[in-house]
Amino acid sequence: MVAVRVEALTKVFEPGVVALDDVTLEVASGEFLVLLGEGGSGKTTLLRLLGGLETPTTGSIEVGGVPLADLPDREAVIAVVFQSYSVYQHLTVAQNIGFPLRGAHSDVGERVAEAARHLGIADLLGRLPAHLSRGQRQRVAMARAIVRRPAILLLDEPLSNVDPRIWAELRGDIVALTKRLGITTIYVTHDRDEAVDMADRIVVLDHGKLVWKGFSPFTGLDTYG
Template identity: 65%
Template sequence: MVAIAARGLTKIFDDVVAVDDVDLEIKPGEFLVVLGPTGCGKSTLLRLLAGFEEPTSGTVTFDGVPVAEIEPRERDIAVVFQNYALYPHLTVAQNIGFPLRATAAPAADIGARVAAVARNVGIADLLSRYPEHLSGGQRQRVAMARALVRQPAVFLLDEPLSNVDAGARAALRGEIVALARRLAVTTIYVTHDQTEAMSMADRIAVLRLGVLQQVGPPVDVYADPDTLFVAAFLGMPRTSLLEAAVYAQDGGVVLDLGSQVLELPPGDPRTARLAEHHTERVTLVLRALPLQERDMSVRGTVCAVENLGHELLAHVDVGGVPSVRLDAPVAPSRAVAQSTPYGFYPAYDLVDAPPTGEVMVRIPVPVQVRIGDDLDVGVGLTDLLLFDRAGRRIRFDPV
């Protein structure tokens, strides 16, 4: 197992900053997922960590040794890409064994290792087939087996399941994690899919515009986001972003949403902490809420209903104001990104944020709601995630 560390890692292509001053540590045997939208620098970061790209500045070390000082063949890295890149004229067994034949390993050893890794990834019965006769999921298993047959110390996966159908993707997620655990290999997995990240990672590293936003266990990153982008990007169903103003009055605090207000419970230490932000304009983030009574509530009109089988997902228009533009076509310049590293404006990559003024509500079956119904949506203090105008978290938990 190998420990990987990046310090001040930056990569600039002409005038594009692909990776911007990233500090990251990956523990031996850890399964780290790099998560972010398309074009945020995930694949570039992966190549830098592997030593495939030379950084503009900063360093990468394997067990304390700069990766640039380690010969490529001695880095003991295996990579699986989005495209399977299988040799069409070779059988599955020959594809898997190709890395071993390239090192002139004994034929008997090659056969035994190919059979063993094929059993591990569930393709032992496909060894005599050619790639053209395999499904997408089977081809990806072959690509994984070919990478793992060398018994690497570092396993890198770059969007490996993007070309796999949904059913196979769900099965492969668990298999990849189980295999990495069984082999005790340090694994870095790149994806834009938050479901993959949440279900597979020991830790998630969230990237935006080349800037590392937050690193931590999935449950912590989801429940306690440091930035507006992390809060908006992580959330299924999609997250609501509403403009609000904080007003402290008569010993209490209200969040003014424009068309209505949320009156925070007086006497709660968290309310007192939030009073320190009197008159500030903030972004209120609300993830999908259960239909139940809480400390506060907002009232709105159901404008859409999604039937998910086990529950309904109601889109409730509460008349709020959207906090960020969702249609800005151009990414911020490097100068803007440096001065506001959380990248609050423009939020062009928050493409999954809901339309103006909507709150998402989970409704258990058999309760029924229809478009046009009025609905009171309960909101608790623990549901409130607040962010300042730079996209930084406003924490008001009691000290």
């Protein structure tokens, strides 16, 4: 089943700045897709369009067969974690994770505990972010993203601020988690090894164009990495 369908998507920010150029793409339900490309290739732009945070100049996005703009509760279906994502410093880990629920659910405590368990931070729920490592903070951000049980998770270089020693571990945990929960994931990176390590399938962007997609990233990809 197709979870996300992107058709001829173009984003022009200002005359001459074509951030995304006629990109067509399908993401299967449950797939872990990696968007790979150098700085300025349009990765974040595509992710922000998918998250409904930017409006396309032309082209369309469908989620589960429904135009993105027509989704009744977009934020519940699609969760986003950015590189620069910061947790609220004055809130505990539990309050941070539960924030997106905004009291709308009767089982907030249960959902927060479940999300924390999935990220291996169940023993940190009472702590403030200042007393966490960067890796732990990124786990809080991830737990906060999955607490509404999204169908689609968009991750923009979530590991680039994390200590390399715990990077590999967190990588594996993110893939395992999204597979376990059946979440369709689109993961942005400029790191070829990370892409190869994590992806079911890789899409390469270059100057806003989709220049390559497939399962075997070792051929024809010499300029990336």
